[in-house]
Amino acid sequence: MAPQSPPDRFLRLNTVLDRTGLSRATLYRKIAAGTFPHQIKIADRCCGWRESEVAAWQRDPGGFNGPGATPVAT
Secondary structure: OOOOOOOOOEEOHHHHHHHHOOOHHHHHHHHHHOOOOOOEEEEOOEEEEEHHHHHHHHHOOOOOOOOOOOOOOO
16 A cells, blocks of 8 residues: 555645745736746635645746746746
8 A cells, every 4th residue: 555645735825935935926926927836715715825836836946837837948
């Protein structure tokens, strides 16, 4: 039996900003450009980011391309 990975958690805005070191404006600019994961609505007035997607961005911030994004030139 393969080991199970821990469940993916949702991170709130302040946690994402702390982990990435981005400003709020830069974070939302990157989301609009498709170079940072989109947030997910988890309640009427609450959204968050999947921890695994934020971690994937942290491993390769320059190479992250979300769905429908223009590929980043390397």
